[in-house]
Amino acid sequence: MSVESAVSAEAAVPLRRPRRTRGQRAWSSLQILLLVVFAVMILTPLYLLLVTSFKDPSSFNQATAWFLPQDWSVDGWVKAWDRLAPAVARSLLLATIASVVSSLLGSLNGYVFAKWPFPGSHVVFVLFLFGMFIPYQAIMIPLQALMLSVQSAAPWFEGIVVLILVHTVYGIPICSLIFRNYYATAVPTEIIEAARVDGAGAFRTYLRVVLPVSIPAFVVALIWQFTSAWNDFLFALFLTTPNNGPVTYALQALAGGQNPDYPSIMAGVLVASLPTLIVYIALGKYFVSGLMSGSVK
Numbered sequence: 001m002s003v004e005s006a007v008s009a010e011a012a013v014p015l016r017r018p019r020r021t022r023g024q025r026a027w028s029s030l031q032i033l034l035l036v037v038f039a040v041m042i043l044t045p046l047y048l049l050l051v052t053s054f055k056d057p058s059s060f061n062q063a064t065a066w067f068l069p070q071d072w073s074v075d076g077w078v079k080a081w082d083r084l085a086p087a088v089a090r091s092l093l094l095a096t097i098a099s100v101v102s103s104l105l106g107s108l109n110g111y112v113f114a115k116w117p118f119p120g121s122h123v124v125f126v127l128f129l130f131g132m133f134i135p136y137q138a139i140m141i142p143l144q145a146l147m148l149s150v151q152s153a154a155p156w157f158e159g160i161v162v163l164i165l166v167h168t169v170y171g172i173p174i175c176s177l178i179f180r181n182y183y184a185t186a187v188p189t190e191i192i193e194a195a196r197v198d199g200a201g202a203f204r205t206y207l208r209v210v211l212p213v214s215i216p217a218f219v220v221a222l223i224w225q226f227t228s229a230w231n232d233f234l235f236a237l238f239l240t241t242p243n244n245g246p247v248t249y250a251l252q253a254l255a256g257g258q259n260p261d262y263p264s265i266m267a268g269v270l271v272a273s274l275p276t277l278i279v280y281i282a283l284g285k286y287f288v289s290g291l292m293s294g295s296v297k
Contacts, residue, residue, distance in 0.1 A: 023249030053077060053267035060262050071121035074261030077271075080254065084268055087242075087250035090160045091230055092275065097226035098167035103218055105168075107173020110217075111210055113176065115192045116202050125180065135192035136234050144238045163236060166264055167229045175221045182217035183210065219286040227276050247272045 048065065055069040055078050070103075081092050112118075113125050145168070151157050187210060195205040233248040240246070242253040255265045280287070 017293075031113050038262065043287070049270055050265045052079075052262055053270060055109040055263045057261050057263045062183060064125050065262075073263070076261070076267040079261065079264040080268035080271055083254050084247055084250050084271055087237045087245065088271065088275075091248075093228040093245040094160050094163050094167065094227045095275075097164050098229045099222050099294060100163075101169030102168045102202075102225050105167040105172050106205070106221060107179045107211070107214060107218070109176035110179025110183055111206050113180045114200075115187070115189065115210070125176075125250075128176050129272075131170065132177070140234070140238050147239055159240050160246070163229070163232070163246065166239065167225070167237050170222065171225045171228065173275050174224065178221050178224070179214070179217050182214070186216075216286065219283055223279060223283055226279055230276050 018240070051068060052065060054072050054074065055076070056071055056073040057076055057079070059071070109128065113121055147157075147162055191209055192205060195209050200208065230246075231248065232246065233252070236245045236249040240249060242249050251268050254268050
């Protein structure tokens, strides 16, 4: 038998997997069990939301809340949408503008910190990071007093406009960290130096070289900021009213009262959750790739 035929014969023999020990099989079973338990814990509230939202508000009974509705109804969805539609539009405006502006500013900051350092840039970067650790509650009362004084001179500066400014400012530190780490690890310094040799300045290098390769970091920052702005309630509670605030505030008003309408409340919760769910479904794989490519370290 030739050497070639012997090699081909060995390659044709399927490799056997090593037999797992009893401990390994027990660990695998435990992992599957924990996965099932966590899945049930997560999906059970979702089941209750869906089932309750399609029940007739006039015949809803807490004793049968876990059962499927006998008469399916969309009255709760209609009522919830009528109450929440203006707030949903305001929240979309808030989350979109705040996430885009804070991501752009964070991209510029991260580019400077990573590729165009200046004397004291590390100190400035650390000061930027302090903004991530300041509790919202610590500045809420002074911020509310400041906004009220500004509104006395500019009455138009209220509602969603205030929240756009607040979330943009609060989002700059985390966005700067995301882009700084991304540019430091995923963008070679040689490209920046080559652009300098060709005569490009800092801003032109950013527009022509750095910005086109920043899509993974932008996806991470945009999803992060969109979710943060959409789910905000504390800033909305202090700085807006149910009539000019985001959907979270309007949802709280929908759930209040002496006789809560549970089908409408559950439908409102689902309506308020859909935009962030759609964002994660549409951009989830890009979010993971952005994390893996150095956006967050």
